[in-house]
Amino acid sequence: MGHPPLEFSDCYLDSPDFRERLKYYEQxxxxxxxxxxxxxxxxxxxxxxxxxxxxxxxxxFSE
Incomplete structure (x- = not known):
């Protein structure tokens, strides 16, 4: 089971898709x-x- 890739260029857009992908990694x-x-x-x-x-x-043995 693979995870969707996280793209650095997407993080600054903070899109719902990026947050959803990030949630997979957090879980x-x-x-x-x-x-x-x-x-x-x-x-x-x-x-x-x-x-x-x-x-x-x-x-x-010690006794």
């Missing part, structure tokens, strides 16, 4: 931003789970 940036935040959150949860699993597995 895509919002989706990308949400996806990145979800990846970071999931990655942090995975690292935390791995750390607790590792601590639990090594605690039996």
């Amino acid at each position: 895509e940036l919002e989706r990308t931003n949400k996806f990145i935040k979800d990846v970071i959150k999931d990655g942090s949860a995975l690292i935390s789970a791995m750390r607790s699993k590792w601590k639990a597995s090594t605690s039996c």
Whole structure:
């Protein structure tokens, strides 16, 4: 799925068509931003789970 091109020469006209095309890019940036935040959150949860699993597995050796 491609986006309509944004032309620099159109921005100074500030036409409704330009604003509509710009809206597509803004929505895509919002989706990308949400996806990145979800990846970071999931990655942090995975690292935390791995750390607790590792601590639990090594605690039996220290006794």
